[in-house]
Amino acid sequence: DAGVIQSPRHEVTEMGQEVTLRCKPISGHNSLFWYRQTMMRGLELLIYFNNNVPIDDSGMPEDRFSAKMPNASFSTLKIQPSEPRDSAVYFCASSFYPAGGVLTFGAGSRLTVL
Amino acid sequence: AQSVTQLDSQVPVFEEAPVELRCNYSSSVSVYLFWYVQYPNQGLQLLLKYLSGSTLVESINGFEAEFNKSQTSFHLRKPSVHISDTAEYFCAVSDRVSQGGKLIFGQGTELSVKP
Numbered sequence: 537d538a539g540v541i542q543s544p545r546h547e548v549t550e551m552g553q554e555v556t557l558r559c560k561p562i563s564g565h566n567s568l569f570w571y572r573q574t575m576m577r578g579l580e581l582l583i584y585f586n587n588n589v590p591i592d593d594s595g596m597p598e599d600r601f602s603a604k605m606p607n608a609s610f611s612t613l614k615i616q617p618s619e620p621r622d623s624a625v626y627f628c629a630s631s632f633y634p635a636g637g638v639l640t641f642g643a644g645s646r647l648t649v650l
Numbered sequence: 651a652q653s654v655t656q657l658d659s660q661v662p663v664f665e666e667a668p669v670e671l672r673c674n675y676s677s678s679v680s681v682y683l684f685w686y687v688q689y690p691n692q693g694l695q696l697l698l699k700y701l702s703g704s705t706l707v708e709s710i711n712g713f714e715a716e717f718n719k720s721q722t723s724f725h726l727r728k729p730s731v732h733i734s735d736t737a738e739y740f741c742a743v744s745d746r747v748s749q750g751g752k753l754i755f756g757q758g759t760e761l762s763v764k765p
Contacts, residue, residue, distance in 0.1 A: 578756070579740065579758070581752065592752060637684050637699065637744040637753045638696055639694075639753060641693030643693050644692075
């Protein structure tokens with residue numbers, strides 16, 4: 537398996553633009569997580585899905601953020617409109633639930649909002 | 651709710667010296683505990699985990715961690731570090747009730763191994 541695939545790896549955009557980050561989990565995994573990493577706040581869990589259903593989205597910062605998982609092999613994290621404070625590395629991870637916390641992470645999408 | 655505190659943000663050490671990265675957690679329920687490692691410009695990788703059984707767990711590259719319930723700690727140790735161990739290390743916790751469905755990370759400890 538190629539692992540968790542994230543795209544784009546790097547995104548530079550201007551404030552106010554819509555940003556869509558994509559994730560392909562490992563085949564057979566039924567849980568998917570979106571994390572955000574910044575110097576100031578460290579790794580924050582934004583949202584996670586079990587069997588394509590959002591279970592906990594309490595970490596989503598505000599209504600500008602939304603995440604979907606239309607099927608078992610694809611998820612998106614959308615920011616609309618984007619703001620400079622959204623600049624961060626966004627990680628997607630997947631696991632086989634119940635996995636006891638054993639997650640496989642993608643390489644991350646580095647977002648810069650100017 | 652769970653939380654994790656990594657007591658050192660940066661740990662510089664010379665090659666072949668021993669190292670300990672400290673981690674304390676807080677939880678009102680039983681937990682699973684983990685250490686993940688992040689090399690530059692990469693995602694996190696699982697280093698080792700404590701789910702149940704022996705409180706001392708080991709990784710394939712010489713790291714070990716001991717679960718201490720009374721002190722709510724899960725410190726990571728290695729008796730002799732290599733240059734290649736330079737990375738950021740994250741302690742993490744999840745609760746047994748959700749069977750590991752939600753993983754909460756500490757702030758990370760940057761291990762820098764000098765020659």
